[in-house]
Amino acid sequence: MTGTPAKQKYTFTSYVNSSKGINGCEDAADLQSLKPKLLADELEVASAPVYMYPPTSKISDNNKHEAILGLLTVTNFKLSFMAFNPDEQQGAYQENLFLGKNDVTLNNIDVIYQVVDKKKKLLLVPEQKISSRIDALHIICKNFRLLKFSFKSTAKDQGKVIASALARFAYPSRHDLSFAFCYKEHYYNTVKSTVAMFTSQNDWAKELIRCGVEDWRVVTAESLQQNSGLPTHFVIPKCYDIEDFKEHYQSFCDSRSAFWVYGYAGAALVRMGELKPEIQDTTIENITLEIIRKCDPERKAPHIMNLSERLPSIQDIQRGYLKFRQICTPDSPRQFLMQETKYLTFLEKSGWLLYVSLCLSNASEAATQMRQSTSVVLQENNARDLCCVISSLTQIILDPFFRTIDGFQSLIQKEWVALEHPFLDRLGHVFSAESEKESPLLLLFLDCVWQLLQQFPEEFEYSQTYLTTIWDSAFLPIFDTFQFNTEYERFKATLDLKLVLRPVWDWSEQFADKDKVFFTNPFYQKRQEVLSRKSIAIPPNAIRLPGLQKPGSRMTFDPSLFSTQSTVPKDRFLEPRHNISHLEIWEQCYYRWIPILEIKSGGFPQIELFHRLLLNNIGKMQRALETRDFDDLPESGCWTSTTTTNSSSTSTAAAAAATTSSSSGGNQSDDNETVQLRTKSNNTTPTNSPTRLQGLPTITSFFPFSTYTGDSTQLTDILTNSNELIMEGSIMERLSIAQLPD
Known part of the structure; x- marks a missing residue:
């Protein structure tokens, strides 16, 4: 830490130049009018009009239809991209209150490449010479995200403006230059008392x-x-x-x-x-x-x-x-x-x-x-x-x-x-x-x-x-x-x-x-000793139907196994399989930025949504039984099942790969086989897929890190009303059904 006065620590050189737009673009003035959302104490350092390309697309005039025109801005906190023509309907996805969908913090940026003369890639390193003519920037983030911005249609020095700002602000030489030290917004701690901070x-x-x-x-x-x-x-x-x-x-x-x-x-x-x-x-x-x-x-x-x-x-x-x-x-x-x-x-x-x-x-x-x-x-x-x-x-x-x-x-x-x-x-x-x-x-x-x-x-x-x-x-x-x-x-x-x-x-x-x-995990089976949130408990007059109780196992709650002094249960341990053959790739974390690997209307999130819908309907039925008010019961159509005969998961990803390879001269049959390498281990929709609820919203395998563009009304209802975890022994437990007497 240093004793440098604050007013000297956070000085910066502004590279913002609103007079230069995209060559030949009639909407250059409107593009420059875009302004990123800034936090308190967040300062804009540089901005330039750019084309943002999908991470697996090649930057070329032939692929320009895949690019999105927008304004790229560097602040002392983040790198922000704002599209000139955003979708009229913003889809549902995980929305961070500090960051937009196409924003990344400077702390997240790991490697920056300058693309010069269309193909030559040079590593951007602080205090080293920056190319005067940069065609594109490739930015690799620590959370596996790849961002690609093209300056080929912009003014000559726009790429250098952005690169210079990133070289200075994305690679701080001291910790006190981080945005955390200048963000002075008031904060009121609302962390639950059940979280031990171990500060005392x-x-x-x-x-x-x-x-x-x-x-x-x-x-x-x-x-x-x-x-x-x-x-x-x-x-x-x-x-x-x-x-x-x-x-x-x-x-x-x-x-x-x-x-x-x-x-x-x-x-x-x-x-x-x-x-x-x-x-x-x-x-x-x-x-x-x-x-x-x-x-x-x-x-x-x-x-x-x-x-x-x-x-x-x-x-x-x-x-x-x-x-x-x-x-x-x-x-x-x-x-x-x-x-x-x-x-x-x-x-x-x-x-x-x-x-x-x-x-x-x-x-x-x-x-x-x-x-x-x-x-x-x-x-x-x-x-x-x-x-x-x-x-x-x-x-x-x-x-x-x-x-x-x-x-x-x-x-x-x-x-x-x-x-x-x-x-x-x-x-x-x-x-x-x-x-x-x-x-x-x-x-x-x-x-x-x-x-x-x-x-x-x-x-x-x-x-x-x-x-x-x-x-x-x-x-x-x-x-x-x-x-x-x-x-x-x-x-x-x-x-x-x-x-x-x-x-x-x-x-x-x-x-x-x-x-x-x-x-929260909709598959979680809540136990009696874990009472962190509201749960659905079994009424005293409920009668279990015979033959539906799961046989006892080492995971079953047994008070006799508790130590007289310790409150840690001794029968709830796990026995994980740790051989490599038993392990999988964490697709959501590692693949979510690769659109070609996204499974449309399939994958684990679709199964998770199915379970959330069941929890939502079970919660409504439970409340109806308790209040004797049956007006809010799920519609009968929610329980109607339909059967699909063909898997769309691998075929969709393979089709995407085939489309990409056809534009680059690849072999279509080989592409289908190679894409399956990454998707077959977690392909959760078999050829003869099981029945699913009619009208269930269809999402992608990377949801909520991908956009849901359908009608969000039903999706929002399912998500917001499925947060009641069903406790073991409840009336609607997944392994038993309770029958109430008349």
């Missing part, structure tokens, strides 16, 4: 009580009375003398001694750093492990998992991420088809699914050990990177609370924010010529959670859209959750630079209620 001793103490832990205690860094570099609050063994701890913790990397994070069946989950490289004597490490053993009720030695040896380095993960992202951001039909023919080969070489598999495997091992009442020590260089991933996954596997929305947010606050994952470095919020510190470990974790969600859909309250939105929000600097390396940096920013703290979990700041509906 009380939050950690409650977690100790919830897990039934007695041999550990909460310590505050301030109590050590020295500049320790430790987290604000953390948990150490009670038998660890505080003077001995003060003497020992400095021997570990980043002062990360053994910190308790979770307890299960008497076992402790502990994160511990490695000794500093210059310390060869392992005495202090052995003393620490012995103290952990003393905290075990049976005095058993802990199971030690050295993640530095078991898992890839953060540099390997970053390289795998870049290779995988290259597969997901083809910039031309030719590149798309070339990658499709060798898609599985490229996917294997990236190693991304291998890293997901390894993380799930290690988390499953840790969970198994804890179920056997054996404490687990996760050891890593500084215990702030892969420890976050494995520790979080272990708790999700064991504890159903962390599979709820409030629990998941509390988990990230505990494992990632409070214990100080270096978000600033790993997500690349500040530009550095050396990229060795960057690594998308948060994305790797979210992908692992998505795999668990696919395998156990009834166990998770949150949806894949919720997980995707978290990844997008990591690059929204208005919220501080994913912006800092340490709690001390966050504290100094609020004290010295008057940063306004806004947790990302206050979703009402970003989304309207109609968009937050997508965060």
Whole structure:
């Protein structure tokens, strides 16, 4: 941080030139009259008329019909594109209150290419020469989005104007140059009290009580009375003398001694750093492990998992991420088809699914050990990177609370924010010529959670859209959750630079209620002990129909299995499959910006919408039974089924590929086969598709990140009235039907 006065920090050079329009365009004046929506303290830096092309289209005069004419604007917060002739009817999609549909934050921009002389691509790097004549810009975002803008029909220097502004503002050299530090809009925190922020001793103490832990205690860094570099609050063994701890913790990397994070069946989950490289004597490490053993009720030695040896380095993960992202951001039909023919080969070489598999495997091992009442020590260089991933996954596997929305947010606050994952470095919020510190470990974790969600859909309250939105929000600097390396940096920013703290979990700041509906999973089967929201309960006079009750399983709620001290259920653990053959590609997150892969009127979101409609109708029937008012019952047509005989999912995507290849001279039959590589694993509409509700709105496989252009009345009704989760044992539970006596 610096002491530079604020008025000097946020000075900028304006490149806005409203006098130059598009050559030969009669509507140049009207185009220049477009103005982007600016937030408080947001400043316009540069603007230029451009043509925006679809990401997989080739920029050429032959494809100009695919381009959209509009105004491209760079501010100190975002890159914004406003179409000159927007659709008369704005379709339904996830609408962020801070960003338009074609806006991206500057934090989200990763790589910018200048296209010169039609084909030559040059990397745009700050403080390096920018070409005087730029035909196009290709912008690759950290959330896998590819933006393509053409300046071929504009004034000569318009491309350079935009490129110069991006080079200066999209790659800040200091953190305090981020938009977060100049956005001073008032904020009123509305995050629910059920989300533990772990910013106080009380939050950690409650977690100790919830897990039934007695041999550990909460310590505050301030109590050590020295500049320790430790987290604000953390948990150490009670038998660890505080003077001995003060003497020992400095021997570990980043002062990360053994910190308790979770307890299960008497076992402790502990994160511990490695000794500093210059310390060869392992005495202090052995003393620490012995103290952990003393905290075990049976005095058993802990199971030690050295993640530095078991898992890839953060540099390997970053390289795998870049290779995988290259597969997901083809910039031309030719590149798309070339990658499709060798898609599985490229996917294997990236190693991304291998890293997901390894993380799930290690988390499953840790969970198994804890179920056997054996404490687990996760050891890593500084215990702030892969420890976050494995520790979080272990708790999700064991504890159903962390599979709820409030629990998941509390988990990230505990494992990632409070214990100080270096978000600033790993997500690349500040530009550095050396990229060795960057690594998308948060994305790797979210992908692992998505795999668990696919395998156990009834166990998770949150949806894949919720997980995707978290990844997008990591690059929204208005919220501080994913912006800092340490709690001390966050504290100094609020004290010295008057940063306004806004947790990302206050979703009402970003989304309207109609968009937050997508965060809940309609397949979630609510349990009796999880009472976070309104649910539909069984009336006392309801009678279950025989033969429809699901046989008992390890997932069934059984109070006798509860510990007398811990409130964590012991029969709700998951047993995930972690081999690569059992894993899938997170299509919504990685493919949503590739229109050619979009399945029209199909895919998982269509199935999800079907279940939301059922929940909507069940809710109406439940209320009618309770109030004896049957006027609001669903129309009979809503339950009428129709049968389709042909799948439209793969054929639609294949037809799109064939159309693209025909314009580029490709082979149509080969195109159909290659597109199927990405769609066949998640093709949810078989050849003889099941019956579906008549009149159900048809959406696409990337909804709500794609536009729904139909009549939104019925769609809105389904989405807004399907948010009541049906609790296990309810009158309309999916596995039973209640019959009321007359």
